[in-house]
Amino acid sequence: MKEQAIVEVRDVSYVYPGGVKAIDGVSLSIKPGEFIALLGQNGSGKTTLAKLMNGLLKPTEGTVLIKGRDTRKMTVAECARIVGYVFQNPEHQIFASTIFEEISFGPRNLGIPEEDVKRRVEESLKFVDLKKPLNAFPHLLSVGEKHRVAIASVLAMEPEFLILDEPTTGIDFGRSLQIMRLLQRLRDRGKTVMVITHDLYLAAEFAERIIILKDGTKFADGSAKEIISDKRLLIDAGLSPLQVTLLSEDLKDYGIPTNTIKTMEFVEEFLDILRGGRGSRG
Amino acid sequence: MGTAIRIDDLWVRYREEEDYAVKGLSLRIDEGEFVILMGPSGCGKTTLCYTIMGIIPRVIKAEVKGSVKVFDLDPLTASPTDLAKYVTIVFQNPEMQLVTTSVYEEVAFPLENFGLPKDEIERRVKEVLEVVGLSGLENRSPASLSGGQKQALAIASVLALRPRVIILDEPTSQLDPQGTKRVTDLILKLRKEFDTTILAVEHRIEWAVEYVDRIVVMNEGRIVLEGDPKEVFSREIRPERAGFRPPQVSEIAYNLMRSGVNLPTIPISLREASSILRGVLDEGAGHSRS
Numbered sequence: 001m002k003e004q005a006i007v008e009v010r011d012v013s014y015v016y017p018g019g020v021k022a023i024d025g026v027s028l029s030i031k032p033g034e035f036i037a038l039l040g041q042n043g044s045g046k047t048t049l050a051k052l053m054n055g056l057l058k059p060t061e062g063t064v065l066i067k068g069r070d071t072r073k074m075t076v077a078e079c080a081r082i083v084g085y086v087f088q089n090p091e092h093q094i095f096a097s098t099i100f101e102e103i104s105f106g107p108r109n110l111g112i113p114e115e116d117v118k119r120r121v122e123e124s125l126k127f128v129d130l131k132k133p134l135n136a137f138p139h140l141l142s143v144g145e146k147h148r149v150a151i152a153s154v155l156a157m158e159p160e161f162l163i164l165d166e167p168t169t170g171i172d173f174g175r176s177l178q179i180m181r182l183l184q185r186l187r188d189r190g191k192t193v194m195v196i197t198h199d200l201y202l203a204a205e206f207a208e209r210i211i212i213l214k215d216g217t218k219f220a221d222g223s224a225k226e227i228i229s230d231k232r233l234l235i236d237a238g239l240s241p242l243q244v245t246l247l248s249e250d251l252k253d254y255g256i257p258t259n260t261i262k263t264m265e266f267v268e269e270f271l272d273i274l275r276g277g278r279g280s281r282g
Numbered sequence: 283m284g285t286a287i288r289i290d291d292l293w294v295r296y297r298e299e300e301d302y303a304v305k306g307l308s309l310r311i312d313e314g315e316f317v318i319l320m321g322p323s324g325c326g327k328t329t330l331c332y333t334i335m336g337i338i339p340r341v342i343k344a345e346v347k348g349s350v351k352v353f354d355l356d357p358l359t360a361s362p363t364d365l366a367k368y369v370t371i372v373f374q375n376p377e378m379q380l381v382t383t384s385v386y387e388e389v390a391f392p393l394e395n396f397g398l399p400k401d402e403i404e405r406r407v408k409e410v411l412e413v414v415g416l417s418g419l420e421n422r423s424p425a426s427l428s429g430g431q432k433q434a435l436a437i438a439s440v441l442a443l444r445p446r447v448i449i450l451d452e453p454t455s456q457l458d459p460q461g462t463k464r465v466t467d468l469i470l471k472l473r474k475e476f477d478t479t480i481l482a483v484e485h486r487i488e489w490a491v492e493y494v495d496r497i498v499v500m501n502e503g504r505i506v507l508e509g510d511p512k513e514v515f516s517r518e519i520r521p522e523r524a525g526f527r528p529p530q531v532s533e534i535a536y537n538l539m540r541s542g543v544n545l546p547t548i549p550i551s552l553r554e555a556s557s558i559l560r561g562v563l564d565e566g567a568g569h570s571r572s
Contacts, residue, residue, distance in 0.1 A: 018426075041460060042430025071383050088429070144323055169455060172323045172485050172525035198459075201530065240459035243530035244487065250556040254563045263530060266538040273563065274543065 004068060005029040006161045006192050007053045007083060012062035013047055013216075024216040025062075030161065035187045036194040037203035037224070040213035041238040044108040046196045047088065049213065050163045053194075055079030077109060084159035088166045088196075090143070090150035100127070102149055106157040117156075124152035128182060144175040152181070161192040168199055180206045200242055204228045204261040212237045227280040229259035284353070286447050286479040287311040288406070293416050294329050294338060302317040303329040305535070307502035314467060315478040316493060322502035322525025327483045328374075331449050333511035333523060334481075335371050338362065347387070352447060374455060374483075376429075376436035385411070385427070386420040389439045396443070406473050410438040413468050415461070418560050437465065441472070448472070450482040454489060462489050468491070485526045487511070499524065511550050531555035 007030040014023040022045045023060065030036065041048050051057040052064050055078075057072040064071045065084050080099050080173075087093040096102035112120070121134070128148040132141065138149050147167060151264045154162060164183070168176035180202050197203055203210060211225040212220040219237050220227050227233065231241045231249070248260040248269075256275050260266045287310070292305040292328070301552065304326045310319050318325050324491045332338040336357035339346050350357055373379050382388045389407045400405075411417050414434040418544055419427070419437050424435055433453070440448060454462040466489055472478040484490065497514045499507035501524075521527040527538075528550075535548045543562060549555035 024416075034375050043428040112448070133480050141326060172321075173527045174322055174522040177521060191552075201527070237461045240462075242533065243555070246552050247531060247555055247559070250552075251559060251563070262539065266534055267541065270534075270538060270559070271541055272541070274566070 003031060004181050005065070006032055006067060006135060008063075008068075009049075009053065010065070012052060012059040012064060014045075014052055017046075018147040021050065021087045022086060023059075023215050026200040026213075026216070027062075028211065028221060030194065032160065032192050033187070033190060034192050034194075034209055035184070035206035035207050036209045036211060037243045038196045038213065039192055039198070039200070039203060039239060044081070044213040045216040047165055048216075050085060050194070050196060054163060056085065060272060077190075080157055080159065081107070081110060082137070082158055082159055083161045083163065084154035084166040085160065086154050086167060087148050088169065090146040093150045093153070094138045094146060094209045097137060098135045099132060099149060099154070100132075101137055103156050106153055110157065112219045119153075120156040124155040127155060127185075129150045129178075133251070142170035143173050147171060147175075147179065155186075159191075161194070161197070162186065163194045163240065165196045167200060168197060176202060185197050200228065200234070200239055203265070204242055204244075212239070214238070220276075221232060225259050225261055228261040252270055254263055284313045285310055285314070285351075286313045286353060288349075289483070290349045292330070292333065293346070294326075294333055295345045296329075297343050297345075300538075302434075302503055304333070307500075307505060309498065309505065311479060311481060313333040313479055314473060315495050316473060316480045316482075316490075316496045317496045317498060318487065318490055319498050319500065320402050320480070320484055320487070320526045321506075321523070322523075325500040325525065326499055328451060331451060331481070331483060332372065333357070335369060336365055337371075338361065344494045349545040357515055366443070366445070368445060369443040369449065370440045370443055371449040371451065372433075372437050372440050372453060374451040376432040379436050379438070380424040380432060383423055384420065385422050385424060385435060386414060388424055388444050392439060393442055406442045410442045413441070413464065414438045415464050429437055434461060434464070437468070441468070444476060445478070446476075447479040447481065450480065452483055452484060452485065453569060454484070454519070462486075466490065466493065472572070487526060492562065501525075512547075515550050518549050 005276050009026055009028050012023055012026050015021045038046050052059055055074055055076055058072050066079055071079055094102055096105060100121055103124055104117050108115045128151050130145060130148045142149055167179050178229050184206055187193050207224050210224050216238055220233055230247050234241050244263055244266050245261055248256045249258050256269050289307060289309045292304055292307045292407050293303045310522060323329055333350060334357060338344045355365055356366055357370060382391050386407060389410060390403050392402045394408060414437055416434055453465050469480055491511045494511060497511055498505055511539040515532045517529050531549045531552060535545055537546055545558055549558050
């Protein structure tokens with residue numbers, strides 16, 4: 001039996017009021033348990049596609065199905081129960097006067113009993129590792145903490161599929177790593193995760209599937225290894241290849257596979273060659 | 283060559299805070315130098331930049347001790363108009379500085395304020411929009427631009443003023459690689475043509491590692507590491523602690539060294555890494571000699 005897609009995008013176009021066509025004939029299918037990085041230049045339609053996938057926007061043409069149901073026939077709350085969306089700028093999402101209010105807003109809107117809401121808030125905060133009093137004012141938190149509140153408030157809705165719009169933009173790299181590891185743990189618990197990012201390094205280290213948009217169309221869609229090691233494809237998409245893949249290509253005569261996309265993968269290949277004498281030694 | 287920025291024993295503390303955000307920091311930046319300031323969130327980078335700009339304590343109230351000089355001006359006492367001729371800042375969040383209704387106006391507005399002739403304004407607007415890749419969007423509203431385009435516009439409007447010192451607060455944080463490449467080209471062009479001094483706060487370094495003169499690393503209000511990129515990355519940088527990641531080729535080298543491979547030096551660029559690792563593989567005996 002074919003596993004049902006969490007989200008199915010069928011030949012979708014989206015035109016903003018005012019006439020800008022942000023998405024142009026995109027089709028793709030998201031399977032449960034995938035960890036996806038959505039890449040593309042500024043203005044390529046990444047955020048628009050994400051909002052179409054969780055029903056915040058409805059397609060101008062084509063259909064978006066969430067677990068088989070047309071988003072046009074679903075309320076935003078019904079969509080959000082399955083597909084959670086974390087905004088690019090946590091300031092755009094955070095509005096309440098306490099952390100508890102902020103995180104409980106979603107589940108309360110879903111009509112979840114108060115007892116359960118409390119449990120969900122506590123679990124979400126624990127998951128994002130935010131040790132702040134529940135009555136703290138979210139706007140006074142640091143940028144990194146706000147990001148975690150924003151993620152926790154979407155987690156509290158217990159969606160099956162989480163879409164994060166540039167969760168690592170504007171925060172330092174140590175915190176970016178923390179967020180990506182957190183997402184990896186979510187994936188390990190059976191959630192589906194899609195991260196919009198510019199950071200090819202983080203995409204290579206964490207994602208298994210890469211989707212690249214260009215001018216509102218699907219430019220590439222495949223395994224991380226296949227896409228990230230394709231130098232020409234990345235450049236055509238306006239992305240810079242990683243140093244690790246360029247270095248692997250430079251050293252391919254020695255036996256380093258040209259589809260090496262992670263730092264430690266390279267290190268292991270290199271050590272293998274040194275130890276075992278694989279490939280030529282000149 | 284003169285000194286563009288001189289900071290001696292600077293202490294800054296925000297009003298409601300107990301701890302100082304900047305703690306006895308001294309730094310000298312020469313005219314025409316390109317310096318990148320790095321460190322984890324909350325280490326004091328932005329506070330330092332705001333103090334150089336006079337935004338602290340003029341707009342954001344704080345206790346400031348020590349001395350700051352931008353050329354001959356003291357940002358703590360100079361008039362904002364005088365100071366603006368020497369030093370300007372591009373904010374991390376471009377929305378903070380976009381104020382007009384069209385891309386053209388956004389760049390032209392400060393030039394009009396400086397009383398430049400109309401044809402000169404037109405020339406400069408055209409030039410900088412081309413440089414940042416926004417040509418053709420002159421009539422668009424800044425609010426309708428994407429995040430990266432807004433950042434490019436914020437940079438353009440500052441560049442058009444041709445200040446002697448430009449402070450860039452995470453200039454590439456919202457830019458894709460093409461945008462980053464444009465910023466790099468732009469920085470090189472400014473230095474070559476106008477000898478502009480550039481101080482950039484950054485979390486990413488690979489794009490600049492071959493051009494930057496000096497990297498200054500801060501942590502908890504102090505400078506903890508300083509030098510040219512080769513010096514700074516010669517010892518292992520741990521991203522979780524430092525707040526930024528070293529060039530990937532350096533990261534590879536740290537891990538190889540840890541596994542017992544002897545490398546003559548830690549590479550910081552692809553070219554260097556390629557030649558060093560070829561050497562090791564050709565020799566075939568770089569492993570565990572100690």
